[in-house]
Each structure stands twice: as structure tokens, then as C-alpha cells.
Amino acid sequence: MEHENQKLVRSTQLLRSFWSVQKNIVRFVQKIAVENGLSIPQYTILMTLTLHKEMKMTQKKVGEQTFLPKSTLSHAVDGLVQEGFLSRQQVEGNRREMELMITDNGKAFLKRMHLQDGGIHQLFQSAMEQLTDKQYEELIESHLLLSAYLESQVKDQGGK
Amino acid sequence: MEHENQKLVRSTQLLRSFWSVQKNIVRFVQKIAVENGLSIPQYTILMTLTLHKEMKMTQKKVGEQTFLPKSTLSHAVDGLVQEGFLSRQQVEGNRREMELMITDNGKAFLKRMHLQDGGIHQLFQSAMEQLTDKQYEELIESHLLLSAYLESQVKDQGGK
DNA sequence: ATTGAACTGTTCATTAATGAACTATCATAC
DNA sequence: GTATGATAGTTCATTAATGAACAGTTCAAT
DSSP: OHHHHHHHHHHHHHHHHHHHHHHHHHHHHHHHHHHTTOOHHHHHHHHHHHTSGGGEEEHHHHHHHHOOOHHHHHHHHHHHHHHTSEEEEEETTEEEEEEEEEOHHHHHHHHHHHHSTTOHHHHHHHHHTTSOHHHHHHHHHHHHHHHHHHHHHHHHHOOO | OHHHHHHHHHHHHHHHHHHHHHHHHHHHHHHHHHHTTOOHHHHHHHHHHHTSGGGEEEHHHHHHHHOOOHHHHHHHHHHHHHHTSEEEEEETTEEEEEEEEEOHHHHHHHHHHHHSTTOHHHHHHHHHTTSOHHHHHHHHHHHHHHHHHHHHHHHHHOOO
16 A cells, blocks of 8 residues: 555556656747747657658658647648648558658758757757766656556557 | 757756656646536646645635636636635735635635545556655655755746 | 548638736826 | 846637538449
8 A cells, every 4th residue: 555655656656757847848839939930739740750761651650650630730731831841742552641751841841940040959959968977867768668558558448 | 069969958957758648638728627617727726725735825826826817817716616615805904915825615625626526636646666765756856856946947037 | 442440631600819008006207 | 125037827719620511523233
């Protein structure tokens, strides 16, 4: 019982700990997105695509990764295509799915945005100086363990 | 130059690392909030208040902690007051400010919500089993360092 | 081939979140 | 004490995000 309580205290502490970092990240992301004329879902979509080799993914996959509702996704993608940051075409062999890819124009835009003064990367680069190399490595490692577990749970529970 | 590039790579990695955990947290928070008839800002407000002794804070302070726009705050608080989860009264000595406090009713609600099956605390308790005690301690420590730094930066830059 | 079910994405109506203008209160300077 | 400016919160009009119904495509069973 005492042990159960200990677990609850810890999970609460861990959640708060993530939240206190995260709220600052979110705040900056919003700022950057707005300054560059993007909605939050649009920013999220671009970030998700950059994580993939060739910056190329199906819309369905993007949805799975980001948990964005599909109507939101559809509208956001539409805007990005119109801005010329994203190309969208049917997947060969399955005309239901849409293949999304960041255009050269989009890549240039992202680069500008990330080097931008007061941007989130600048902020995080100095924030990281608070950590030793060892702390950094272990932080990444722990996050990896946690996110791997969380992802597996989400799948089990069956999204939406 | 090589060193500068290294820093960029790391800050990118760190951001992604946070994001991959965070998106799962957010997803669960949304689910829990919706299931309990709360908006995201309302959930955020309640969580913020529980962090404070006596679960009591001014609305202004809540705004500073959460970065929620004040119109959003005002509406969200209004709803919580109407549901009977929050009490709201003018601060003595400064009738401009509003003192918010979680009611007994609100406390009971939060307790139910957190013990709820499939809730985020349950999820995090099992997620934590992925980490050793040492990893856990160091994770909390690193987050603390980062969030302290981020908070200080936000203040310097002068929020909105 | 044909039917029905499952899937991917779009459209449209609705809800949620927000910025801007406003009200009330307080602090400061005269 | 009165005027001016700053602060805290509310109201209202607007924008952003979302759920539900829908259209087109694929797959499996007959």
C-alpha cells in the first residue's frame, strides 16, 4: 500500500516534470508558427515530415504519428500545398492514400524558420548547456524508453 | 563550426525526444478531459491549481504559469465555477484580482478522474517501470535544470 | 462480376480557443 | 482629491480545430 502510494507520487512528479518543460516548448512553437503564418497542426505536420528520410510520408502515416484528427489534417495539408511547401499526390497502387512530400520551397522555408533569431533551436541550444554530456545522453535514453512504451500502449488500446 | 553543428544536431534531437513523449501525454490528457466534460484549458487550470498549497491561486498567477490567453482563462474559469469545481472571489486589498480555489467538490472530481481506469496516472505508473530508480531521479533532475532555464528566458524576453 | 464492408481523405456544420475592445480597480504624480 | 496610466478580468466578434456525414477506392466473399 505504501509502495502503491510511492508509485502514484512518482508518476505525478514525472508528469509535472514533463509538463513544466513542455509548456515552454509549446509556447515557443506557437510563437514561431504564428510568426511564420502557420497553424499549430501545420507546424506539426512539417516537423513530422522532416523526421522521415526524403521528407515523404502518406497522410495516413502523418495522422498516426501526430494523432491529429483527419479533418484537421486535411485542412492543414491543403493550406501547406497552396503555400507551395508540400506536394500531394495519390499513392501509386492505392489511390485512396495521399503521398505528402516537402518541396524545395518548403525546405528553404523551414531552414529560415529554424535559424531565426529567438527561435526554438537557439533557445534549446543554450538550454542544453545546463546539462553535462552524460546527463544529456541519459535524458535522451530515458525519453526513448518512455516513448517506446507509450507508443506500444497506444497501439494496444486502439486509437480513437 | 563543427562544434556549432554538433550543438544544432543535439538541440534538434532533444526537441524531438521531448516531442515523442509529449505527444502521447497530450493525447491522453485530451482523452481524459473530454471524457470528463472538460476543455483542455480547464484541465490545465485544475492541474495548475493542484500544484499549489491549499489549491489556491489568483487568476493572474494561473495565467503566468500556463501561458493561456486571458480571454481563454476567463471563459474556462467561468465554466469551472458553474460546475462547482472552483470558487472565485475578489482578493482582499485588490479587488481587481480574482482568487481561485478548488472546492471540495472539485477535489473529489479530480480524485475520481485520476484513479479512473485507463487514466494517465495508470499509464505513467507502468511507463515508469521502464526506468531504474537512478534513471528516474536523473530524469527529474535534468528536467528541473531545463525548465528552470526556460522559465528564466521567458521572463527575460517578456511574455506577450 | 457483384455485393458489402473496410479504408482514406474531403466537406461542411459546430464547437473551442483567441485577439481586441472594453470595464473596473488601483497606483502615481500633480 | 483629480487626472493619467497601468493592471486584472470580462465580453464579444473572429479564427482555428474538430466531429459527423459523405464520396471514392480497395478488398473479400460469394
